[in-house]
Every structure is written in C-alpha cells, then in structure tokens.
Amino acid sequence: MYKVINNKVNAQNEDKLPFDSNSIFSIANEFDFNEKALQLFNYQLNNNLVYKTYCGHLNIDSAAIDHYTKIPFLPISFFKTHRVTSYVGDAAVTFSSSGTTGAITSKHHVKDPTIYEASFIKGFELNYGPIQDYVVLGLLPSYLEREGSSLIYMVDRFIQLSAHADSGFFLDEYDALDAVIKKNAGKKILLIGVTYALLDFGEKYSPNLSQCIVMETGGMKGKRKEMIKAELHMILRNLFSTPTIHSEYGMTELLSQAYSEGLKFTCPPWMKILIRSHSDPFELIQNKTGGINIIDLANIHSCAFIATQDLGRSNNGTFEVMGRFDNSDIRGCNLLVQ
Numbered sequence: 001m002y003k004v005i006n007n008k009v010n011a012q013n014e015d016k017l018p019f020d021s022n023s024i025f026s027i028a029n030e031f032d033f034n035e036k037a038l039q040l041f042n043y044q045l046n047n048n049l050v051y052k053t054y055c056g057h058l059n060i061d062s063a064a065i066d067h068y069t070k071i072p073f074l075p076i077s078f079f080k081t082h083r084v085t086s087y088v089g090d091a092a093v094t095f096s097s098s099g100t101t102g103a104i105t106s107k108h109h110v111k112d113p114t115i116y117e118a119s120f121i122k123g124f125e126l127n128y129g130p131i132q133d134y135v136v137l138g139l140l141p142s143y144l145e146r147e148g149s150s151l152i153y154m155v156d157r158f159i160q161l162s163a164h165a166d167s168g169f170f171l172d173e174y175d176a177l178d179a180v181i182k183k184n185a186g187k188k189i190l191l192i193g194v195t196y197a198l199l200d201f202g203e204k205y206s207p208n209l210s211q212c213i214v215m216e217t218g219g220m221k222g223k224r225k226e227m228i229k230a231e232l233h234m235i236l237r238n239l240f241s242t243p244t245i246h247s248e249y250g251m252t253e254l255l256s257q258a259y260s261e262g263l264k265f266t267c268p269p270w271m272k273i274l275i276r277s278h279s280d281p282f283e284l285i286q287n288k289t290g291g292i293n294i295i296d297l298a299n300i301h302s303c304a305f306i307a308t309q310d311l312g313r314s315n316n317g318t319f320e321v322m323g324r325f326d327n328s329d330i331r332g333c334n335l336l337v338q
Contacts, residue, residue: 017300018042019036019039021112024298025122043086050082054078058072069284073276079108079252098143112301119270133163134189135167135189136162137180139170140192150251150252181212186211194217199236202235216247229263247265256271256296256298275288275290291308294306
C-alpha cells in the first residue's frame, strides 16, 4: 500500500540527543513538558526520515511550532510499513505487535531498552508504589505464545524485581495460579492479565481478590466477543469480589503506559494524550470523542508523536478509551503513497 522510502540517514548528520533521556522523568510542570517536547520534535524532524518526509508533505514550518499542541502526529500505521527510527545502526531489541496469521504487524526498533525499563518502572511506581512489594502474577497466554511482546518484557522485569519467590507467569495453569493467590493471602498481589484469560480464570475459580490489584491489559484475541469497558469491568468485579478493576494502556509503538483505577486513565508526567477530530485529523478537540494522539517523550529514538487508531475522550488530565476507528488505516497515511 505504501511506497517504501529509502530509510537511510547520513551518520554525520545524526544530531546529538537534545537532552539526557533520564531528564524526562523529572518533568514537573507544563513548561518542562513543552520545552522537552519541542526539543524532541526538532531533533526527530532532523533525524527521523519517515517523520521528516511526512512533515514535509504537510508543509510544516518548524519555526512556527512553539507549543506541543502544534506538533504534527505520525499515523501509527507507519510502524507497520516503515522503520521508524531517529538513529542509524541496529536496534538493541525489536518489539512487534500481535496479529492474525499473515497480517502485517507493527515493529518498534528500540535502541536503548534502559529507557523503556526506567519508563515502565517509574510509571508503575507513581501509581502503585515499589514493584518490589508485590507478588507479580502474569496471566498473559496469548503474549507468552509469541516473540517480541513489549508487555511480556515489562512484566518479566516486574517479576525479576519482585521480592517474592512466587511471582511468575502462568499460561493456562489456573490450578497453580489459584494456589499461589491463596498462599499469598494478605500480601500485596498484582494480577496482570489479558482480558479473556482473566474472564476464563474468574469464571472457573471466582477467587476473592478484594485486597489485590487486578489489572486487565485489554484484548479478547478472538477468544470471546468484544464488550464495552464498563460492562467488562462490572463482570470482572463480580468474578473477583473486588471493588475496582485496574487497566494498563500501552502499545508496541510506545515506551510508556497509562494506568486506570476504573475507567479513567492517567499518564505519567512525560506522556500526554490529545484528542483529534473525527472529520479533520489535524484538528485537536476538547470534551468530545475523537482519535487519540499520544506524546511519549520516552520514544526518544523512534517517534514521540503518534496518532493512534483508538477513540477516546479527555477531561481534566484523565482520558477514557471508547473504542477504535472502523477503518483500518488513519487518514494521513496516504501522504507517503506513490
């Protein structure tokens, strides 16, 4: 569908990073975020050939970009068709999205995994405290059964950092999972799972997880019918006898996550959600449902400004995910078509 452009950047022109990557984790206010976002925009405009070409087709005047709300967002589909990087050389690790057999999957070529690790550890701990305090139980069968999952990378690191020997992954060993939960009653437990597996486990065992964090990562993976988030959370609350279901919002193309206690997500200080209009992909809107645009400053070496295929609504610093666009590709992708 897309013309594959010559994705080469002259190493002599690869600019020095605009800031120390660790500095994004010290962002304290809007001014700090805006300054870092503008610096990263100009860096990626010069060093990311895909993003530079896309902005060129939009006739972007970089001198006129004086606030992060004016920065153009790259359609996420380009991660399926191009190597979206702001560096030359090999990636340290490449994450890939899940997909049906034969489908084109997204690939995120990560130059420095330590940035990802710092992002997901600090992001989690801002919401829930030290990961070392938790028994971490990963119920992620569909992700464990393939390679290249950024979610598995994250949860595996959580398990390594956990101070509890019972932390670990579970494929379909529901008996063992139930036994571990009962054994660790009274301790802090994080049960993080793909949606359909949580439903399967809950229907078979109905464990009392009222004192635990039950976190769904989304995804029926063709195992069950999709349902709206409010309905899903109601069912999971009843199955696990817990007042609240938590959610993690992340994706292959990001190195940061948002978390929710209920339906409303909050971002870490180095990540922002903006909502774009249904009718005009380059217009930002407020207090209405539209496409989710993400600024993830941890994406220093790829693209930090991404237009996703998710629908959402933002309000007072939080956002809800309402669903996905019906069409498979975001308008704007055809700007790199021959």
